[in-house]
Amino acid sequence: MQIDLRTxxxxxxxxxxxxxxxxxxxxxxxxxxxxxxxIQAAENLHYRPTWAPDQELYDKGITRIVMRxxxxxxxxxxxxxxxxxxxxxxxQDAVEANYKFIEGKGLAGMIAPDLREKALSVLVPLRHVxxxxxxxxxxxxxxxxxxxxxxxxxxxxxxxxxxxQYLSRIGLMLGGLDTLTQGKEAWIGDPAWQDLRRYVEDxxxxxxxxxxxxxxxxxxxxxLYPLVYGDMVDGAWAxxxxxxxxxxxxxxxxxxxxxxxxxxxxxxxxxxxSAANKDVLTGWIxxxxxxxxxxxxPVARLGLGDQAEAVMDERRADLAARLAKTGIKL
Amino acid sequence: MDMxxxxxxxxIKEKYxxxxxxxxxxxxxxxEKEIYPYLDYEGIKIHDWDxxxxxxxxxxxxxxxxxxxxxxxxxxxxxxxxxxxxHLNITDGRYLSAxxxxxxxxxxxxxxxHKGFARVGREFAGAGTQVAxxxxxxxxxxxxxxxxxxxxxxxxxxxxxxxxxxxxxxxWYTSVARSFFDDSMASGPFxxxxxxxxxxxxxxxxxxxVPFMSGAAYNGDMATVTFGFxxxxxxxxxxxxxxxxxxxxxxQDPDNLPIVQKWIDKWFWRGFRVLGLVSTMMDxxxxxxxxxxxxxxEIYGVENxxxxxxDLAFYGIRPPKGWEDxxxxxxxxxxxxxxxxxxxxxxxxxxxxxxxxxxxxxxxxKYPTTFDKYYxxxxxxxxxxxxxxxxxxxxxxxxxCQCCQLPCVFTEPDDASVLCHRQTTHKGEIYHFCSDGCQExxxxxPEKYVQAWLPMPQLFQDPVNGDLAAWMDWAHLTDxxxxxxxxxxxxxxxFDRWRGLATSNT
Amino acid sequence: MSQVFIALxxxxxxxxxxxxxxxxxxxxxxxxxxxxxxxxxxxxLVIRKDTIEQNLGRDFDLQEIHINxxxxxxxxxxxxxxxxLHWDR
Numbered sequence: 001m002q003i004d005l006r007t008x009x010x011x012x013x014x015x016x017x018x019x020x021x022x023x024x025x026x027x028x029x030x031x032x033x034x035x036x037x038x039i040q041a042a043e044n045l046h047y048r049p050t051w052a053p054d055q056e057l058y059d060k061g062i063t064r065i066v067m068r069x070x071x072x073x074x075x076x077x078x079x080x081x082x083x084x085x086x087x088x089x090x091x092q093d094a095v096e097a098n099y100k101f102i103e104g105k106g107l108a109g110m111i112a113p114d115l116r117e118k119a120l121s122v123l124v125p126l127r128h129v130x131x132x133x134x135x136x137x138x139x140x141x142x143x144x145x146x147x148x149x150x151x152x153x154x155x156x157x158x159x160x161x162x163x164x165q166y167l168s169r170i171g172l173m174l175g176g177l178d179t180l181t182q183g184k185e186a187w188i189g190d191p192a193w194q195d196l197r198r199y200v201e202d203x204x205x206x207x208x209x210x211x212x213x214x215x216x217x218x219x220x221x222x223x224l225y226p227l228v229y230g231d232m233v234d235g236a237w238a239x240x241x242x243x244x245x246x247x248x249x250x251x252x253x254x255x256x257x258x259x260x261x262x263x264x265x266x267x268x269x270x271x272x273x274s275a276a277n278k279d280v281l282t283g284w285i286x287x288x289x290x291x292x293x294x295x296x297x298p299v300a301r302l303g304l305g306d307q308a309e310a311v312m313d314e315r316r317a318d319l320a321a322r323l324a325k326t327g328i329k330l
Numbered sequence: 331m332d333m334x335x336x337x338x339x340x341x342i343k344e345k346y347x348x349x350x351x352x353x354x355x356x357x358x359x360x361x362e363k364e365i366y367p368y369l370d371y372e373g374i375k376i377h378d379w380d381x382x383x384x385x386x387x388x389x390x391x392x393x394x395x396x397x398x399x400x401x402x403x404x405x406x407x408x409x410x411x412x413x414x415x416x417h418l419n420i421t422d423g424r425y426l427s428a429x430x431x432x433x434x435x436x437x438x439x440x441x442x443x444h445k446g447f448a449r450v451g452r453e454f455a456g457a458g459t460q461v462a463x464x465x466x467x468x469x470x471x472x473x474x475x476x477x478x479x480x481x482x483x484x485x486x487x488x489x490x491x492x493x494x495x496x497x498x499x500x501x502w503y504t505s506v507a508r509s510f511f512d513d514s515m516a517s518g519p520f521x522x523x524x525x526x527x528x529x530x531x532x533x534x535x536x537x538x539x540v541p542f543m544s545g546a547a548y549n550g551d552m553a554t555v556t557f558g559f560x561x562x563x564x565x566x567x568x569x570x571x572x573x574x575x576x577x578x579x580x581x582q583d584p585d586n587l588p589i590v591q592k593w594i595d596k597w598f599w600r601g602f603r604v605l606g607l608v609s610t611m612m613d614x615x616x617x618x619x620x621x622x623x624x625x626x627x628e629i630y631g632v633e634n635x636x637x638x639x640x641d642l643a644f645y646g647i648r649p650p651k652g653w654e655d656x657x658x659x660x661x662x663x664x665x666x667x668x669x670x671x672x673x674x675x676x677x678x679x680x681x682x683x684x685x686x687x688x689x690x691x692x693x694x695x696k697y698p699t700t701f702d703k704y705y706x707x708x709x710x711x712x713x714x715x716x717x718x719x720x721x722x723x724x725x726x727x728x729x730x731c732q733c734c735q736l737p738c739v740f741t742e743p744d745d746a747s748v749l750c751h752r753q754t755t756h757k758g759e760i761y762h763f764c765s766d767g768c769q770e771x772x773x774x775x776p777e778k779y780v781q782a783w784l785p786m787p788q789l790f791q792d793p794v795n796g797d798l799a800a801w802m803d804w805a806h807l808t809d810x811x812x813x814x815x816x817x818x819x820x821x822x823x824x825f826d827r828w829r830g831l832a833t834s835n836t
Numbered sequence: 837m838s839q840v841f842i843a844l845x846x847x848x849x850x851x852x853x854x855x856x857x858x859x860x861x862x863x864x865x866x867x868x869x870x871x872x873x874x875x876x877x878x879x880x881l882v883i884r885k886d887t888i889e890q891n892l893g894r895d896f897d898l899q900e901i902h903i904n905x906x907x908x909x910x911x912x913x914x915x916x917x918x919x920x921l922h923w924d925r
Binding site for chain 3: 341342343385386387388392396399400403536539540543544545547548555559562563565566567569570573620633634636637638640641
């Protein structure tokens with residue numbers, strides 16, 4: 001049926017859902033707000049989990065961080081499923097075009113063999129680190145409280161699956177099937193990777209969702225991404241004639257720049273909530289950060305040789321400066 | 331230069347294996363028991379996670395690409411719907427009740443499924459299984475949000491939608507759906523996957539999303555049909571995951587069979603009760619009807635479910651215990667629900683009504699063995715009372731089933747003239763049930779079901795203390811706006827007036 | 837024999853897919869409901885990339901079917917060339 005709108009006066013009865021008007025005032029709500037705030041059941045939960053009868057189905061008490069309102073942990077990107085998926089779909093188009101370009105022009109063959117070996121020896125085992133990140137973010141989504149905090153975590157989880165898959169494809173593109181096998185062997189047995197693997201496995205048994213958020217996003221990725229995609233890919237390796245590698249890993253650099261804004265916002269809000277939160281966060285960042293730096297040093301040596309120590313010190317200083325802006329002083 | 335061969339053209343199966351399962355490794359610094367603490371307490375035995383067959387092999391690049399396309403289409407349609415007063419395209423304002431039930435009872439379930447799948451997406455030990463569950467967790471977030479976004483525009487013009495985030499936790503009939511999802515999440519990871527992935531998705535959601543959504547299209551609601559079909563396209567992946575999971579458990583160890591069978595029995599019945607709401611949406615709330623609940627059941631229940639259980643017989647699985655009772659209920663349930671909603675219409679955040687003569691003729695044609703015999707006389711009685719100025723209302727409290735939380739309005743499977751009521755005593759307390767199915771579920775896990783929050787007794791507790799008006803305030807139900815009869819409601823007045831403005835020159 | 841089925845949204849993108857399914861599955865029965873097309877067949881239903889490409893006149897990735905898929909029943913077997921729904925083992 002066609003409706004002639006010219007003659008019609010149709011008065012809206014209200015501008016938004018009640019819970020959004022309570023939070024944000026009597027004005028139309030954004031789709032982020034509609035798809036995020038208060039969408040998790042909050043009271044009159046029926047049963048306790050049979051797998052952990054001491055917990056509630058949605059339990060604020062399984063983390064040491066205390067928030068009056070967990071929906072304060074807003075995502076500055078305001079990602080909901082649609083904006084998230086469309087952003088990644090656009091990035092994926094660019095990645096696909098880059099890969100086609102690399103393969104079409106035979107650029108992989110133009111990288112010096114030594115550099116190629118070096119780059120693959122770092123990048124390919126990192127696919128397992130990204131898988132660990134996928135596991136940890138999935139955990140944060142599953143057990144964290146409130147959709148504002150947990151929704152970005154499922155995006156982060158599947159982003160890390162995507163990153164693990166891109167790294168695998170880079171391994172296949174620049175090396176071949178054997179490269180993935182060798183990378184996995186190094187991850188399992190090569191001494192250079194064992195501190196990092198231990199770190200990741202220790203994360204897998206950490207069941208405080210906020211602590212895991214810190215261990216993964218701040219302590220580990222806060223060092224790993226600048227180190228690998230900044231110092232190695234865009235720095236040392238590019239100057240050795242490996243800019244093709246930068247083309248192949250563009251997604252990871254962009255992704256880190258984007259997601260750190262969310263991570264910083266979460267840390268800042270949680271730290272500003274109370275002195276107790278700030279103490280807990282500082283403690284976690286100090287202990288996990290110390291371990292992450294130690295675990296990443298041998299990896300830095302693989303990629304940067306004897307520059308490794310100096311570069312690590314710089315990256316740690318950068319991270320400390322970044323955290324200072326969120327209110328965390330190490 | 332000893333350049334190795336570039337990325338070989340790998341087959342889809344090999345590529346998928348490398349890009350998912352090969353990412354995981356056997357941990358050595360921590361034990362599997364520490365990493366996956368909940369895998370064995372349900373008694374399910376898994377010997378080799380590698381035997382898992384990946385149903386659809388979507389990598390993230392393809393996922394983003396195809397889901398992105400679906401999203402672009404969906405939001406283009408609901409934007410147009412909002413901009414062009416698409417809400418006036420629906421056949422009749424009565425249809426809105428179906429959408430209100432959807433937003434209050436079903437959309438919160440999508441969010442719960444999102445959380446549950448995130449949990450099992452971490453707790454299972456096989457990478458293939460985990461990835462499928464994680465994608466489902468992401469999809470379920472999509473479903474919750476697309477539903478809220480599609481119905482948001484209706485909220486601007488009609489009652490009953492505005493407090494969905496509050497009624498979800500407080501009103502009596504939403505507790506039916508929420509107890510279902512809470513129950514599944516309170517279960518272990520394998521049972522969760524049977525509950526949602528298999529019983530709900532595979533056996534039952536076709537009934538919700540396919541004939542009902544086709545009905546939405548038939549009634550001019552492009553926003554709803556779009557989220558419905560768009561969601562269901564994800565469900566095709568989810569259903570395949572559910573089916574794969576059940577085969578996987580059954581193939582891993584013969585000891586799994588009785589456990590899986592028990593869960594199928596339980597969750598079929600739980601799901602059948604929840605989706606009973608859909609029977610009423612289809613038979614009574616669609617002004618123009620594509621097919622009856624009975625006809626939908628024939629296609630998506632009997633034919634589809636029958637094929638499925640015939641297939642699973644290979645493993646020794648038999649159809650769910652409640653299958654026959656379900657079949658016997660099909661010709662009664664939509665009428666029993668609608669009569670229930672109508673008599674408790676003071677307490678629903680949607681409208682109900684007495685079906686018109688034309689509607690009743692359609693119902694007797696579709697339900698030749700039951701409608702004229704049992705239900706037309708009741709509607710006629712209600713109609714007479716209405717005409718005499720003594721509208722039929724029930725302000726009494728419904729006796730709720732301790733398991734499914736529906737009012738005990740159903741009849742005996744073999745005698746439609748007798749209300750079905752069961753009870754059991756546990757630790758000196760009496761508990762009530764609507765059916766044998768619900769009673770058995772309780773008796774298998776009484777310690778779980780005694781915890782159930784029952785919304786009716788809430789009326790007598792703090793802060794309501796038996797005061798109906800106070801209960802309405804507490805439940806965020808606006809008396810005289812959200813509840814009651816459709817005839818004379820503000821929704822009816824507005825819809826008819828706006829539609830009149832829209833379709834004539836006066 | 838048990839029926840398998842697939843349902844697709846009614847639109848221009850699915851027309852060549854539906855025609856391909858009909859051509860490749862002589863026993864398939866096509867039912868058109870509001871906004872959806874449901875195709876069922878006894879035992880098995882095969883969707884071939886090749887036939888769809890012939891109808892479309894361009895390359896087609898079988899996973900594109902997800903965009904317009906509504907629902908299906910039966911076991912799914914997917915490789916590079918075909919997507920098969922079946923109940924037989």
